[in-house]
Amino acid sequence: MAKPSSKPKKSTISSSTDSTSPDNLAQEEDTATATITVTAVEVPELTEQEQSDRLHLERRVERAFFEAGKALTELRDRRLYRSTHKTFEDYCRERFGFSRRQPYHLIEAAVIFDNLVEKCERNVHILPTNEWQIRPLSKLDPDIQPEAWEQAVESANGKVPSHRIVKDVVQRIMERTKVPNTYQIGEVCQILTKDNPELRGKGGCWGIVARVNDFSCAVKTWDGVYTVGLQHLKSYNYLPAECEQMQVICDRLGRVYSSGLEESVQKFLEMLGKLNRAYLTDLEEKLLAVLEFEIKTK
Known part of the structure; x- marks a missing residue:
């Protein structure tokens, strides 16, 4: 009796070794040839009015x-x-x-x-x-x-x-343009505007040097602290005792100013803030004392 053939059929071998089906081949062909269509959008130029508005x-x-x-x-x-x-x-x-x-x-x-x-x-x-x-x-x-x-x-x-x-x-x-800063903390100086708009209204005011920078000083006046360049300061060359006295006066003026009294009071303080002497007259002292009393009882 003849033995059955052990040689496998070619169709069986072909189907077991080829993993790409006709459907997969078609899909690969579609992927390889796919194109992307981009629609150009025209951006209109700005009109003259829109340019002006922008x-x-x-x-x-x-x-x-x-x-x-x-x-x-x-x-x-x-x-x-x-x-x-x-x-x-x-x-x-x-x-x-x-x-x-x-x-x-x-x-x-x-x-x-x-x-x-x-x-x-x-x-x-x-x-x-x-x-x-x-x-x-x-x-x-x-x-x-x-x-x-x-x-x-x-x-x-x-x-x-x-x-x-x-x-x-x-x-x-x-x-x-470096200029050495020789001012000292506590020194009394006069502010010079020299057409500096930043210092408008401060011309002639005196202040106490509160901080010394390379090219400027922080100067405390009766209504606040201002950063002033060296070219806009002039020392009064007061004695240490006079500087201490002016420091006390500056603190007193500041307390009255921050209390929010009438505008006429502000004018009086502004006048005292431009004194070119290291003391108050008797009348100025009395008026300031009255204002201090007023803010205590306010």
């Missing part, structure tokens, strides 16, 4: 911190906070959530912004967009601030420079 809105954004600084200046100078708060700092903290120094930074930045707009070259259209960018400029004299800003814009390749870039430029200028 520029106007951009300017509003850029000037937001400037407008805030100008508004805060008027609120402070006219003491429009006096009906609800004793001090400007308390008012800004409770009304706007500002830290103690923040409103003064904005006020200072508004003055610098005005200066840049007025004195920068006509072909420089790049202006600051926030207070932090130009804070380093406060260390420079107003006449030098435009030069520093223009250098910073150039370093930023014609764009709005960062705080770091402006700070670096200011540092280079300060090193170039």
Whole structure:
């Protein structure tokens, strides 16, 4: 009897070794030849009116911190906070959530912004967009601030420079024009405006040096603390005892000022804040004592 053949059928071998079915082959062919169609969307150009609107809105954004600084200046100078708060700092903290120094930074930045707009070259259209960018400029004299800003814009390749870039430029200028600071804490000085808009209204005021910086001093006056460049200070050369006496007078004036009394009282304090002598007359002492008594019983 013949033995059955042990040779497998070719069809069996073919079906067991070929894992790609006709359906899979068709799918691979479809995948290899698939194309993606992208529809181009045409973006219309801005009309002249839209370009004008965009520029106007951009300017509003850029000037937001400037407008805030100008508004805060008027609120402070006219003491429009006096009906609800004793001090400007308390008012800004409770009304706007500002830290103690923040409103003064904005006020200072508004003055610098005005200066840049007025004195920068006509072909420089790049202006600051926030207070932090130009804070380093406060260390420079107003006449030098435009030069520093223009250098910073150039370093930023014609764009709005960062705080770091402006700070670096200011540092280079300060090193170039460095003047030694010989003032001492507690020294009594007179403030000289010299056409500095930042010191408007402070010309002739005396103050106590509270902090000595490389190129400026923090000076305490009857209505606050101001950072003043060395070129805007003049020492009275008082004796140590006289300086201590003026420190006491400054503290007394400050307490009366922060109490929020009438505008006429503010004028009296302003007059005392411009004395060029290290003492009060008998009449001035009596008037100040009356005001101190008033705020104690208020």
